[in-house]
Amino acid sequence: MKVSIDDVVLPGDYCEDIVNAGEKSKVILGPGLRKEIDKVYITKSGVLRKRAPNTYWVDSYQKRYVPSRAENVIGVVVQKAGDTFRVDVGGSCTATLSYLSFEGATKKNRPEVQVGDVLYAKMLIASKDMEPELVCVDSHGKKGRLGVLNDGFVFKCSLNLVRKVLSPNCPLLNSLKNEWPFELAVGMNGRIWIKAKTMRETIAVGNAILGCEYLSDSEIKSMCTNIASLLAGHVS
Amino acid sequence: MGIEEEKPKAFQLKPMKCEFNFLSKSDGSAILSQGDTVAVVSVNGPLDIKSTSQSIEKSTLEVLYCTKGGKPSVADRYKENVIRQTCEAAVLGSLYPRTGITVTIQELEDFGGLLSCCLNCTCLALLNSGVSMRCTYAAITCAIDESGDIVLEPSKQHLDTARATMTFVFDSREKNLVTSVTEGVFSEDTYKEALARCHAASDLVFNFYREIIRKYANVI
Structure with a gap:
C-alpha cells in the first residue's frame, strides 16, 4: 500500500514521497525503512516520521536491542578474557571492551573492572556481521560521563x-x-x-x-x- | 475477482480481537481471537543461539507449537513447519545474521480455523516485536461442504462434515499466494474459486492489522 508522512504504516508498504525527495537531494533513511531497487519499503510497524530537511524513520515499538553505532548503553561485565572484557548489553551477542579504552589506562595501569560491574559505555563498532565493540572514553581520551557505575x-x-x-x-x-x-x-x-x-x-x-x-x-x-x-x- | 462484486456480504469474517504485549517478559507477543478460536504467540529475538544452528547469511527461525493438551504430535510438527516457512518469507532475516528468532505458539481454544488464527497471531506478534519484515501476511481458511459450496472461516460443525479444507496465506505487497495447505478431495475449479474468495477476504485481515497498529501507535 502507498503511504505518506505521519501515516500508520505496516511492513511491505512503500512511500513515494521519499523517492521523489531522493531525486532532488540526498535523503537519510532511518530505522524501519529499506531501499529495494527503485522503491522505499517499510520494514517495521508504527508511524512514518520526517524531520526537515531529509531524514525519514518509523516510530515503532520494540523491546529487544539491536546494537547501532555511537549509542550510549548500559552493560554488565560477564567475563574477563585476557585484554578485553565481555559486556552484556542485551543484544544478540555480548560486546567487547578493551581494557585500554578507559581514561588513563595503559598496559601497566589496568582499570579496576570486575565481573558483574555495570558500565556506561559508547558503541564504537556495531554492524550486523561483527561483534559490537564498546569504549569508555571519547575521542579526546577523556571519560566524560562514561565508565563504571558504582552502587545504584x-x-x-x-x-x-x-x-x-x-x-x-x-x-x-x-x-x-x-x-x-x-x-x-x-x-x-x-x-x-x-x-x-x-x-x-x-x-x-x-x-x-x-x-x-x-x-x-x-x-x-x-x-x-x-x-x-x-x-x-x-x-x- | 468477479465473485466479490456479486456477493459483497459474503465476505464477513468472524469478529477478530487482538491484544499486544500480552506477555510481559517476551520481546513481542500477541493474543488473537477469531470468533471462538484463540491463540497466544510470543516472539523472542534476535538472540544468541548455539553455533551448530547458526546461519552466516540469515537468522534462524524456530517455531514451537503447543496444543491445549500439551502432548506433541506429528501433525503439530507439520503445522510448525508450515508456520516457519511462512514466517521466513515475511521476516527480513538477512538483517540479523548468526542469530535466532524463536516463535512460541500456544493454542487456547479451537473452534475451527486454528491454523489461520495461529498464522495471523504470529504475524501480529512479529509486528509487535519490532523485527524487520519484508511484508505482512494474512491467512484465511475455507471449507468445501458436501454439496460443493465454499464456506469461508468454517465453524467446527462445518469442518466435521466438510469434504475438504483449505488454508491460504497471502502477502501484503502484491497479494501473492505465500502458502497453501489443503486437505481432502476437490476439483481444480473449486480450488481456483476458493483461492479467489480467500484472496478477496484477505483484505479484511490486512485492514484489521492496520486498525490494531493505529490503536497502539497513539501511545508510542
Whole structure:
C-alpha cells in the first residue's frame, strides 16, 4: 500500500514521497525503512516520521536491542578474557571492551573492572556481521560521563520508553530533578541506572520512569508531583 | 475477482480481537481471537543461539507449537513447519545474521480455523516485536461442504462434515499466494474459486492489522 508522512504504516508498504525527495537531494533513511531497487519499503510497524530537511524513520515499538553505532548503553561485565572484557548489553551477542579504552589506562595501569560491574559505555563498532565493540572514553581520551557505575539500581524497560525519557520535550526529568536529588544514566539498550540517597527515593524515581510510558505530558507532570508529595510524607 | 462484486456480504469474517504485549517478559507477543478460536504467540529475538544452528547469511527461525493438551504430535510438527516457512518469507532475516528468532505458539481454544488464527497471531506478534519484515501476511481458511459450496472461516460443525479444507496465506505487497495447505478431495475449479474468495477476504485481515497498529501507535 502507498503511504505518506505521519501515516500508520505496516511492513511491505512503500512511500513515494521519499523517492521523489531522493531525486532532488540526498535523503537519510532511518530505522524501519529499506531501499529495494527503485522503491522505499517499510520494514517495521508504527508511524512514518520526517524531520526537515531529509531524514525519514518509523516510530515503532520494540523491546529487544539491536546494537547501532555511537549509542550510549548500559552493560554488565560477564567475563574477563585476557585484554578485553565481555559486556552484556542485551543484544544478540555480548560486546567487547578493551581494557585500554578507559581514561588513563595503559598496559601497566589496568582499570579496576570486575565481573558483574555495570558500565556506561559508547558503541564504537556495531554492524550486523561483527561483534559490537564498546569504549569508555571519547575521542579526546577523556571519560566524560562514561565508565563504571558504582552502587545504584538498574532496571530494564522498552526502547520506546528510553527514547521518551531522553527526548528534550519530555517533562519527566525536568519535573523530577526539582523534587529530590538523584543520579540517572539511561542506556539506549533499554536499561536505566538510578542512584539516590535512600532506597525509597530510588524506587520512587524508578516508578516514575516506568509509569510515564503511556502518559501524556500533563499527566506526567501531575504524576511527578503526586510521587513527590507521597515521598515527602504529606499524603500517606 | 468477479465473485466479490456479486456477493459483497459474503465476505464477513468472524469478529477478530487482538491484544499486544500480552506477555510481559517476551520481546513481542500477541493474543488473537477469531470468533471462538484463540491463540497466544510470543516472539523472542534476535538472540544468541548455539553455533551448530547458526546461519552466516540469515537468522534462524524456530517455531514451537503447543496444543491445549500439551502432548506433541506429528501433525503439530507439520503445522510448525508450515508456520516457519511462512514466517521466513515475511521476516527480513538477512538483517540479523548468526542469530535466532524463536516463535512460541500456544493454542487456547479451537473452534475451527486454528491454523489461520495461529498464522495471523504470529504475524501480529512479529509486528509487535519490532523485527524487520519484508511484508505482512494474512491467512484465511475455507471449507468445501458436501454439496460443493465454499464456506469461508468454517465453524467446527462445518469442518466435521466438510469434504475438504483449505488454508491460504497471502502477502501484503502484491497479494501473492505465500502458502497453501489443503486437505481432502476437490476439483481444480473449486480450488481456483476458493483461492479467489480467500484472496478477496484477505483484505479484511490486512485492514484489521492496520486498525490494531493505529490503536497502539497513539501511545508510542
